[in-house]
Amino acid sequence: MKYVGITETYDPCFVPDWETKLLEANVVISKELSDEMVEKLLIVQNRVIFHHTVTGQGGSVLEPNVKTPEHEFEQFKKLAERGFDTTHYVLRLDPIVLLNKECQDNIYKVLDMWSGYAKEHGIVLRCRVSVVDLYPHAVTRMRNKGVALLWKSFKAPKSVFKRTESILGKYTEWFHFESCAETDFTADFIDKMGCVSYKDLRLLNIKDAQYTAPLTKQRDDCMCLAKRQILGIRPRRCPHGCLYCFWED
Numbered sequence: 001m002k003y004v005g006i007t008e009t010y011d012p013c014f015v016p017d018w019e020t021k022l023l024e025a026n027v028v029i030s031k032e033l034s035d036e037m038v039e040k041l042l043i044v045q046n047r048v049i050f051h052h053t054v055t056g057q058g059g060s061v062l063e064p065n066v067k068t069p070e071h072e073f074e075q076f077k078k079l080a081e082r083g084f085d086t087t088h089y090v091l092r093l094d095p096i097v098l099l100n101k102e103c104q105d106n107i108y109k110v111l112d113m114w115s116g117y118a119k120e121h122g123i124v125l126r127c128r129v130s131v132v133d134l135y136p137h138a139v140t141r142m143r144n145k146g147v148a149l150l151w152k153s154f155k156a157p158k159s160v161f162k163r164t165e166s167i168l169g170k171y172t173e174w175f176h177f178e179s180c181a182e183t184d185f186t187a188d189f190i191d192k193m194g195c196v197s198y199k200d201l202r203l204l205n206i207k208d209a210q211y212t213a214p215l216t217k218q219r220d221d222c223m224c225l226a227k228r229q230i231l232g233i234r235p236r237r238c239p240h241g242c243l244y245c246f247w248e249d
Contacts, residue, residue, distance in 0.1 A: 002210045003228035004196045009235035019044050021230040025204050027196050031066050033075035045088055049200045053092040056106030061145050065241045073113045087203055091125055095132035096164050111171050118174035127175040130182050131156045132244050141243040158184055181221040194224035
């Protein structure tokens with residue numbers, strides 16, 4: 001069984017040599033598309049599907065050390081204009097945080113900017129979505145910062161998923177929406193697909209049948225192919241300091 005490399009345990013923007021750790025096929029996930037990362041992605045793009053996480057909350061109390069969505073949009077345009085294949089690019093609204101009107105407006109801001117680019121260039125962008133889970137340690141962080149919570153359960157109520165679908169549904173012309181392990185999404189326009197999928201292998205021109213589902217899963221509903229964490233560092237909360245981060249301090 002072959003593995004797809006993935007960077008789920010830490011943000012590679014804080015790992016200077018991440019590009020030296022790549023496997024044959026890789027999903028690289030980052031909230032900070034720095035100039036250095038742009039340069040490296042252009043070199044390794046034939047082996048990488050790049051997930052650009054822009055929740056819209058960058059610079060807010062929820063994501064205190066994350067760049068603003070406006071900054072990340074300019075960096076995305078720089079990446080695309082330098083020749084990065086946009087079929088290897090995935091906008092990642094993960095997690096979607098719907099705690100108040102400001103959070104919602106920030107989500108619309110992201111969708112408006114990226115859909116504007118897609119419309120201008122006549123393309124459809126992939127967009128992966130999930131709704132925030134409230135881990136106990138994340139709840140403590142939020143309460144300590146005065147963030148009001150609208151529900152008490154670990155998973156958001158179904159009404160939040162419905163509200164998310166109503167937001168995303170306005171942008172189906174310019175995005176192909178995907179989601180993994182989110183059983184409460186029921187809209188037909190959200191494809192149930194792993195973060196690591198056969199679609200990614202096809203985009204990377206890999207047809208090897210040895211890539212299969214893992215023997216065991218961390219989450220029962222996960223749809224990913226077998227993947228291997230490639231950064232080689234201890235999983236932990238990164239300097240972005242997002243309050244909802246599932247890694248404990």
